[in-house]
Amino acid sequence: MMGSGNGNITIGYVWGIPIQINPSLFLILALLTWTLAGGLLPAAYPEMSDLGRWLTALLTALLFFASILFHELAHAWVARRNSIPVVSVTLYIFGGIAQLGGKAKTPGAEFRIAAVGPASSIFLAAVFYGINQGFGDRGYLGASSEWLAFINLILAFFNLLPGYPLDGGRILESIVWGFTRKQETGVKVAGTAGQIIAYGLMAIGAFRAFQGDIIGGIWMIMIGFILHNAATTEKKAFLQQGQLAGTQVSQVMGIVREPEVPAGLTLQLLVEQHILGRGQGSFIVTAAGNPVGILNLRDVSQVPRTDWDQMTTGDVMTPLTDLPRVGPNDELLTAVQLMDANQLLQLPVFDGSRLAGLLTRDEVIHHLRLRSEAGV
Numbered sequence: 181m182m183g184s185g186n187g188n189i190t191i192g193y194v195w196g197i198p199i200q201i202n203p204s205l206f207l208i209l210a211l212l213t214w215t216l217a218g219g220l221l222p223a224a225y226p227e228m229s230d231l232g233r234w235l236t237a238l239l240t241a242l243l244f245f246a247s248i249l250f251h252e253l254a255h256a257w258v259a260r261r262n263s264i265p266v267v268s269v270t271l272y273i274f275g276g277i278a279q280l281g282g283k284a285k286t287p288g289a290e291f292r293i294a295a296v297g298p299a300s301s302i303f304l305a306a307v308f309y310g311i312n313q314g315f316g317d318r319g320y321l322g323a324s325s326e327w328l329a330f331i332n333l334i335l336a337f338f339n340l341l342p343g344y345p346l347d348g349g350r351i352l353e354s355i356v357w358g359f360t361r362k363q364e365t366g367v368k369v370a371g372t373a374g375q376i377i378a379y380g381l382m383a384i385g386a387f388r389a390f391q392g393d394i395i396g397g398i399w400m401i402m403i404g405f406i407l408h409n410a411a412t413t414e415k416k417a418f419l420q421q422g423q424l425a426g427t428q429v430s431q432v433m434g435i436v437r438e439p440e441v442p443a444g445l446t447l448q449l450l451v452e453q454h455i456l457g458r459g460q461g462s463f464i465v466t467a468a469g470n471p472v473g474i475l476n477l478r479d480v481s482q483v484p485r486t487d488w489d490q491m492t493t494g495d496v497m498t499p500l501t502d503l504p505r506v507g508p509n510d511e512l513l514t515a516v517q518l519m520d521a522n523q524l525l526q527l528p529v530f531d532g533s534r535l536a537g538l539l540t541r542d543e544v545i546h547h548l549r550l551r552s553e554a555g556v
């Protein structure tokens with residue numbers, strides 16, 4: 181439900197897709213293990229040893245995360261079968277996300293990619309229920325398998341709520357898209373439904389908190405907030421993509437080429453002469469007159485002030501060789517997707533082998549604002 185941010189740890193690869201975990205997961209793993217070892221297991225098996233209790237709790241918590249991974253990999257598998265590349269699979273505090281490198285081209289593909297998630301969770305619930313029935317309480321597997329069956333069922337039904345960013349929202353989008361033949365209508369309906377569901381969760385959370393269930397209530401309000409943000413962002417991003425379509429990089433890139441600064445210039449002088457003196461924010465760094473890298477205010481602000489007289493523009497620039505490049509006639513949408521994927525504020529634009537200038541995020545935002553004010 182969130183984008184792939186910084187700080188995630190890659191723990192392995194499946195089908196060449198990096199599997200990442202967010203560091204917050206360790207905290208949740210510890211909390212969940214502690215809760216299971218302190219509540220579920222002693223209630224079911226009062227005679228269980230401490231070591232057995234903790235190990236079973238840890239195993240159960242790990243199987244819970246494996247269940248979420250299974251759910252996300254099911255999305256990834258069907259996405260790949262529908263020729264949509266999968267960038268990464270990330271596990272977060274509230275579940276997982278399979279980051280896709282494109283959108284489904286047909287409502288049918290969108291439906292299949294979304295629906296397989298809840299289906300896989302229902303499948304897992306059935307497997308754990310089977311284990312529970314087959315093995316019973318032998319080896320203390322009973323309580324854990326019952327809990328895992330139950331939690332996977334909850335996951336399936338929660339994800340089926342028909343609003344963004346949940347799977348049910350994507351299913352709703354695909355159905356509306358299929359009937360109206362307009363994806364935009366599907367996105368708007370699923371986005372609004374997601375916002376309504378989020379408000380519903382917050383209202384129920386507030387009600388529960390007033391009833392005395394403070395922790396449970398606050399959790400629901402928090403989940404509501406996160407869902408509301410995600411639903412709003414997703415709706416906006418889609419509508420923005422529509423606005424970007426058909427526009428070329430050259431139509432948005434500034435006419436004035438960014439100022440050049442030599443690679444040996446200290447940051448102190450850069451700040452004094454260019455940033456404070458002329459209000460410039462983006463630079464092309466040159467060596468022997470040739471462009472070698474780019475630099476912006478963010479790069480400078482990340483260096484402690486005390487180092488500004490020793491560090492040079494060459495030390496903090498991003499080398500051109502490390503950056504993806506676009507041409508003036510490329511689609512603006514492609515350029516923005518490259519910026520998003522690499523978390524860049526600017527992108528070098530090459531006209532053949534010549535650096536024509538930089539496309540900055542500010543220019544893209546400015547362009548979108550002008551278009552929305554002009555109503556086109």
Ligand SMILES: [Zn+2]
Nearest residue numbers: 297298339347
């Ligand atoms: Zn899902």
